[in-house]
Amino acid sequence: MTHRLPIAVLGAGAAGCATALALAHAGHDVTLIDRRGLLEGTSNGTPARLGLGFHYADRATALLLLEHTVDFVTRLPGSTLADRPGAPDSVRHARYFIARDSLFTPDELRGTHRALAARYAELWQEHEGRLPYGEPEQFLRELAPEEYEHDTATARVVAGFDTREVLMDWPHVRRALLDAVTAEPRVRVVTGAEVVGVDRHAPFRSVVRIEDAAGRAAQLGASLVVNCTWENIDRLTASAGLPVNAEAVNRLKALLELRLPASLVDLPSTFFCIGPFAMFSNMGDGRGMVTYAPDTNVRAYPAGDGVAEIMRALDGQTSRKADDELAARILAGVASFIPGMAGAEPLALRYGVVRTHGSSALDDRGSDIHRRDYSGVRVEAPDLITNAATKLIYFLRNADDVTTRVAEVLPPPTDRARPGDWVTPVAAGARR
Ligand SMILES: Cc1cc2nc3c(=O)[nH]c(=O)nc-3n(C[C@H](O)[C@H](O)[C@H](O)COP(=O)(O)OP(=O)(O)OC[C@H]3O[C@@H](n4cnc5c(N)ncnc54)[C@H](O)[C@@H]3O)c2cc1C
Structure with a gap:
C-alpha cells in the first residue's frame, strides 16, 4: 500500500x-x-431535544428534523431519556404551544403538523411499526385547555399539543x-x-x-x-x-439550567412557538433547562466575526454579575409562560453557539432563521x-x-x- x-x-x-x-x-x-x-x-451543553419538527412552520425544515430524529432513534436504540430504567412519564412526551402572538398562524402550523403526521405514518410503515413514538395516531394530540391551565399562562397561548418527542440521553x-x-x-x-x-x-x-x-x-x-x-x-x-460561506451566522446563545420546584417536576418539556418565545426541557431528575429567546440570544455574528468574543464565553470567561442578571431575565421570561417557574432555583448558565444561514431576526416571519433545511x-x-x-x-x-x-x-x-x-x-x- x-x-x-x-x-x-x-x-x-x-x-x-x-x-x-x-x-x-x-x-x-x-x-x-x-x-x-x-x-x-x-x-456538551444542550438539552439535546430530538426534535420531531413541531417548532418549524417551514415544511422542508420540519421534515428534515423528523427524518434525522427517526434515523437516530432507530440506529441508536436505547439512547433517549425515556429509555432510562424507571424513567418518569414527564420525559416520554413534550408539549408544543402556539403562542397568541405567534409569527405563523395556527392554520399554517396545523398544516405543517399534518405534513409531519403523514410522513410519520409512512415511516411507521417503512420501519414495520418499530418506532419508539408509537402508532401514528399517538404522534400528535391537541390538548384541551383543562389539561394545561393549571401550569401554563393560558392568556399567552391559543392551542397546545401533546407530542411523543423526547430528549436524547446525552450523557x-x-x-x-x-x-x-x-x-x-x-x-x-x-x-x-x-x-x-x-x-x-x-x-x-x-x-x-x-x-x-x-x-x-x-x-x-x-x-x-x-x-x-x-x-x-x-x-x-x-x-x-x-x-x-458568506451566509453563515454564529449566534451566541445562553441556556439556563435550574432545579425545578416540586410543582413542576412532572411537567413535560414544553415549547412555545413560533417566534421569540420560550423553551423548557425536563431532564427527568428534578433539573430543567430553559431558554427565553429575547434574552437567550446574546448576539449574532456574521461569518468569521466575533470568534474571540464567542470563545471567551464558551471558555467561561464572562462576568459573574452579568451572567446572574441574564439568568434572572431568562427565568422571568419563562415564568411569563409557565408561572410556577418563578420558584425554580438557577443552577448554571451555559453558553453555546447556533450556526445558521442568512438573516437571524427571530421576530420576523420572513427571516431565514425560521427555515433551516x-x-x-x-x-x-x-x-x-x-x-x-x-x-x-x-x-x-x-x-x-x-x-x-x-x-x-x-x-x-x-x-x-x-x-x-x-x-x-x-x-x-x-x-x-
Ligand atoms: C443553547 C443551545 C441549545 C441547543 N439545543 C439543541 C437541541 O435541543 N437539540 C439539537 O439537536 N441541537 C441543539 N442545539 C444545537 C447543537 O448544540 C449543535 O447543532 C451541535 O452541538 C453542533 O455540534 P458540533 O460538533 O458541530 O459543534 P461543537 O460541539 O461545538 O464542536 C466543535 C468543536 O470544535 C472545537 N474547536 C473549535 N475551534 C477549534 C480550533 N480552532 N481548533 C481546534 N478545535 C476547535 C471545539 O472545542 C469543539 O469541541 C443547541 C444549541 C445551543 C447553543
Whole structure:
C-alpha cells in the first residue's frame, strides 16, 4: 500500500467525533484535533431535544428534523431519556404551544403538523411499526385547555399539543462516543491543540497548523481536511485560501439550567412557538433547562466575526454579575409562560453557539432563521469539507454524508473497511 497522509478532522464535538469514527470504519487513518478535550464544546451543553419538527412552520425544515430524529432513534436504540430504567412519564412526551402572538398562524402550523403526521405514518410503515413514538395516531394530540391551565399562562397561548418527542440521553451518547473514539485504533486524538490555520500546499497535501495553550506551535500533514470546528469553521476555511460561506451566522446563545420546584417536576418539556418565545426541557431528575429567546440570544455574528468574543464565553470567561442578571431575565421570561417557574432555583448558565444561514431576526416571519433545511455539510474544495452539525442529532447522518463524499475523491483501501454500520460500537452500551 502506498503511504498516504491521514485525514485531519478538526474539532471533536459530536460532528467531529462521529466523522472520525465513520472515516476510520471506512478504512481511513484519521487525526482528530481539538483545542479542548473531546466533546466539550456546544454539543456538551444542550438539552439535546430530538426534535420531531413541531417548532418549524417551514415544511422542508420540519421534515428534515423528523427524518434525522427517526434515523437516530432507530440506529441508536436505547439512547433517549425515556429509555432510562424507571424513567418518569414527564420525559416520554413534550408539549408544543402556539403562542397568541405567534409569527405563523395556527392554520399554517396545523398544516405543517399534518405534513409531519403523514410522513410519520409512512415511516411507521417503512420501519414495520418499530418506532419508539408509537402508532401514528399517538404522534400528535391537541390538548384541551383543562389539561394545561393549571401550569401554563393560558392568556399567552391559543392551542397546545401533546407530542411523543423526547430528549436524547446525552450523557449516555457522549460516553459511548468517547469510548468508541478512544478504542478506535485508526483515530489518533490530539487534544489541547488549537488549529490556527490550514495550508493547502498541493491537492490532497495540506498542513494543519496547531498551537497548545502555552503558544507552542506544531504542524500536522493531512491528505484531506474535515472542518468540524463549528464557531471557527469560517475562520479556518479562510485560512485555507477558500471563500467562506458568506451566509453563515454564529449566534451566541445562553441556556439556563435550574432545579425545578416540586410543582413542576412532572411537567413535560414544553415549547412555545413560533417566534421569540420560550423553551423548557425536563431532564427527568428534578433539573430543567430553559431558554427565553429575547434574552437567550446574546448576539449574532456574521461569518468569521466575533470568534474571540464567542470563545471567551464558551471558555467561561464572562462576568459573574452579568451572567446572574441574564439568568434572572431568562427565568422571568419563562415564568411569563409557565408561572410556577418563578420558584425554580438557577443552577448554571451555559453558553453555546447556533450556526445558521442568512438573516437571524427571530421576530420576523420572513427571516431565514425560521427555515433551516440544511444539514451543514459543504464541500469547500475536493480536499476540504465542512461539517457543521446544524442540529446535534445531525451528527450521525452528517458523518455518513462526509464519508461518502470523501470516498468519491479519496477511496480508502478496500481491504481495510469494516463490514456493518459504523455506529454499532457507539450503541454498544444501549440498555433497552
Ligand atoms: C443553547 C443551545 C441549545 C441547543 N439545543 C439543541 C437541541 O435541543 N437539540 C439539537 O439537536 N441541537 C441543539 N442545539 C444545537 C447543537 O448544540 C449543535 O447543532 C451541535 O452541538 C453542533 O455540534 P458540533 O460538533 O458541530 O459543534 P461543537 O460541539 O461545538 O464542536 C466543535 C468543536 O470544535 C472545537 N474547536 C473549535 N475551534 C477549534 C480550533 N480552532 N481548533 C481546534 N478545535 C476547535 C471545539 O472545542 C469543539 O469541541 C443547541 C444549541 C445551543 C447553543
